[in-house]
Amino acid sequence: MSVPALSIDSVSAGYGDHLVLDSLSVQIAKGEFVVLIGPNGCGKSTLLKTVAALIRPSSGTVRLFGEDVRKLRPSVRSRILGVVPQKVESPMAFTVHQIVMNGRTGSSLPWIALSEEDHGIIERSMIYTDVLDLRDRYFMELSGGEQQRVILAMVLAQEPQIIMLDESIAHLDINHRYEVLRILRRLNHEHGMTVVLVSHDLSLSSEIADRLILMNAGKVVVTGSSEEVLQAEILSRVYDCELQVQQDPLTGAVHVIGVLDGISRGSEWMKPVHVIAGGGTGIELYRRFGLYGCNVTTGVLNRMDSDAEAAKALGIKAVFEKPFSAIGEAAYKEASDMAGQAEILVVSDVPFGSGNLINLRLAKEALDAGKEVWIAGGIAERDYTDGKQAVEQVDKLLAEGARSWTSLHDLMMELKGEP
Amino acid sequence: MKRNRENIPFTPGIEGVPRVRIALFCLAVPLLLFLSLLLGASGQGFPDVHSPVGKAILNLRINRLVMGLLVGSALSVSGVVFQAILRNPLAEPYVLGVSGGAGLGATLAILFGAVAFIPLSLPVAAFVAAVLTLFLVYGIASRGSGGSPSVYSLILSGVIISSICSSLIMFLVSTASADGLHSVIWWMLGNLQPAPLDQRILSTVLIGAGFIVTWLLGSRFNALTLGREMAHYQGMNADLIILGGLLAATLMAATAVSIGGMIGFVGLIVPHVTRAMFGPDHRWLIPLSAVSGGTFLVLCDAVARTVLAPVEMPVGVITALAGGPFFLMILQRKMKNAWIA
CATH class of the missing domain: 3.40.50.300 (P-loop containing nucleotide triphosphate hydrolases)
Structure with missing residues (x-):
């Protein structure tokens, strides 16, 4: 050799x-x-x-x-x-x-x-x-x-x-x-x-x-x-984005192309999505779902929160609460109606405290209505509620059929139904 | 326009070096040097070598010619080297603080009277101070860059150290006794009064050594103008060459400062003009700049001692007055042959 x-x-x-x-x-x-x-x-x-x-x-x-x-x-x-x-x-x-x-x-x-x-x-x-x-x-x-x-x-x-x-x-x-x-x-x-x-x-x-x-x-x-x-x-x-590889049947040349449109229009998976986020954790989700042409809604968000600003800028329907305030019943009710329209509910890696813990109830409702629910993993590190209530609730949701996600790319692939 | 390939002379780098210009240059230099012997504070014309006075005058003029050649070539070659290593058209001994450091060392030696008692203390003090300054500048510039400093940080710290040195010189001058003051000021303005013989011999040796080192590194400087990284890929120890080149250039500049004082502009203008005339190949540029720099300073000195005869002007004034406008003129022509930036 x-x-x-x-x-x-x-x-x-x-x-x-x-x-x-x-x-x-x-x-x-x-x-x-x-x-x-x-x-x-x-x-x-x-x-x-x-x-x-x-x-x-x-x-x-x-x-x-x-x-x-x-x-x-x-x-x-x-x-x-x-x-x-x-x-x-x-x-x-x-x-x-x-x-x-x-x-x-x-x-x-x-x-x-x-x-x-x-x-x-x-x-x-x-x-x-x-x-x-x-x-x-x-x-x-x-x-x-x-x-x-x-x-x-x-x-x-x-x-x-x-x-x-x-x-x-x-x-x-x-x-x-x-x-x-x-x-x-x-x-x-x-x-x-x-x-x-x-x-x-x-x-x-x-x-x-x-x-x-x-x-x-x-x-x-x-x-x-x-x-x-x-x-x-x-x-x-590796590139953390969706790519397609095509081979030219005549020359055998391989073409790697990025995906502009996500998926063919009218495909089954362009379902309405409701995103629970906050503190900037939702921006990338809004962007990706938006790129795929999904009908995205989000909330409840506090006004002036960076996700709230992003939702406004992207023209995403959202439910808002007053800045730096705990989410009230009125806003929750509105968000509940909005999430009721969606077929998929995604929880970002947003930290939970006493003020926004109520948002997890939206996930529970969606799950009870038989919808797909995806919750970002690692909840224990972002739970700031007394007595780890968020961890407790998420564990319960996962036990009842909600699914956990870590990489955004994998989440998108799963939602598209491609393994 | 294609060249006849049969006629390529196998001389390193003669390609791109205009041979007619080199021939003219070789003719002009001795002529100009001879002309400078005709000019002096005691009147124009060749001194009468048969009279003792004439002999003395001729002797003095020859000595000054040698001084001019030494100082002018040292400053020019060190300018060439600094410009190549730092890849910057503004680089010269002054910008890097080397001249300032040498000046500070020499001022200390003059004011504390060492010059009178210890032979050769002036060039030694100038060189030691210049090298210390160079290391200081290099050290400051390398901080946080993990080894070799960028050109920008080198020039920046050089300018800062240089101005600190000149403030210190000003401070020393302002507190000096009237006695030392005159010699410091006279020296600072730059002049080519023949230094003591032992000093002249030592300076010749040091400048000669610096010249040989830099000339040997000529082809490496060519590669270094493509950047330190490319020079490394070309199979040279780039850091060693940069350090060696900087040291040799510092040695020449410091020695020149110690015998000629602060003569500005030579290290900046002569390399540019020489490059414009003969191209940038350093294997040729270094010896040619040595000759043209020496000749330029000899001519400036001849003017300095004639214009207001019998009063002599410091040669630094002439180099600045002649060099400044000349430099601007070349800049205006965009220096197409010399520097594209």
Whole structure:
């Protein structure tokens, strides 16, 4: 068995006290084309920087072809690993040729002229990335796509065996994006170069990669072929939103698309929903149910409460009580009528005190009327009533058939009837 | 417009360095230096070398020429290095507080009389104070950034420390005796009166060492202009190069301050003009700036001692008067060849 090109062994790393990578392990074989995907802030860029020895891991080791990257001399490391960052700027008027030359002169002395071979490599890198025509232009005057190709040429001039790109193509237009990808593909095929690309474009990633690595919260969630990784269920959980995966029957290309409309109109599940919330715990529920086209009502809320403001702003029918007052009988009666219209009742993770405990009676009524009732878990931490009355009531409701929810995404999936 | 590929000379970085301009430059420099020997407080024209007075005058002028070359090249090269490392067109020894620190050290040495008793105490005090200032600035800028400071925090703390140093110098000057006052003020304004021989020799050695270190790092500075991160990926120990470059530039600036006083603008203008003429490749920029900076200061000094002859003006006044408008003019032309920002 050959040594993997890149071997990351239970690496934890971060900035100061803030750990971004959490005991992450992954291996990449020589000649693989790997795309690293994951939500913003999941640690993709940190992983790249750790691999390139820019960040020292607090534990674990990174090995390049079996050698600990921290023990490699910088000049040796640069011949193994080339990195193209998201954006590179030069404040000075270097020409394209001068920039690309950096790939060879990085460790040379002033009086040592570049060899004919060095010039050949520089020339070849520029041909490869199609920037030869730009050689005498000023780097900073080029377009974003051209600059990215120049930087790629500079990194290629290092003649690395592994090349890593940190979302370098994200801000390019589709033409230039494919152009850079074609270059990478060719390097991968013809020269056996190992390519690690960080990308946000899931569909594009599936098209180009041998293997996908899906990261979340500093860990590898799953790694494998695009069929294995790009599954609606996995992606929806990681990105915490509803996603659909479609495969083109002709080309086999996989498309990951977000869901704008939630579900087809007139579907059974667009039932009216009544939300019991308060203190800002309802905003996301209002928003999500609203996006799906549900008829949402809410209450009882105290006026000036942030949920009350949100309900007003979103045009949601609501029942209000005076600010900072216990909910009175009149408001309760009104809310009871309103909740009677709904088919589903959802209790957010709102804290309960003596003032709003009465709202739980709405849940009891709904349950008695045979409706679906969903109550956010972890009631014990939010119960501020004397003698834990809220816990007692919720336990009773759950015993009688109410259901508990924790993740908003799971709740939506359950309500849609998709496991 | 495509170049003939057969003709690429295999010299590092000669691509993009206009050869005609370099040739003209090499012709102009000796001519200008010779011209400066003709000008002096005692009158224009080449001194009569057959008379003892003429000999003395020529000797004096040559000494000042050497002083000018030394100080001018040191200030220019340190400006080049600071601008490359900090990736900022405004960086120069003054902005980082290095000159201020050196000035404070030198003022202390002059006012407490060390200069009179201990040989070489002036350059040593200036350098020690400048390095301490640099570490102080670096230390303040690194706080809370977990290691290497950002360029912005470096410049910010540099400006603050610099103004603290100049307030301290003002304080020392205002409380000084009338005797020390004259020499401090005269030194502060900047002048190229030949320093004692041992000081001149030491300064030459120090500035020479700083120049060699920075020139050796030329290609690294090229990579550093793309940012510390990119330089790291290019296979260099970026932090070590930044620290080494800053130390070498500080050494040169402090030595220049110790023998020439506070001569402003040279470290700012000369790098920009040289870059505009020959491009930003540091393997060429560093030696070329050394020559052009030295020549510029020699010419300014020649003007300083002739304009109000027989009264001499401090050369710092001329560099500021000549440099300020020149700099503005270049800025107006957007410095297309020199700096895109």
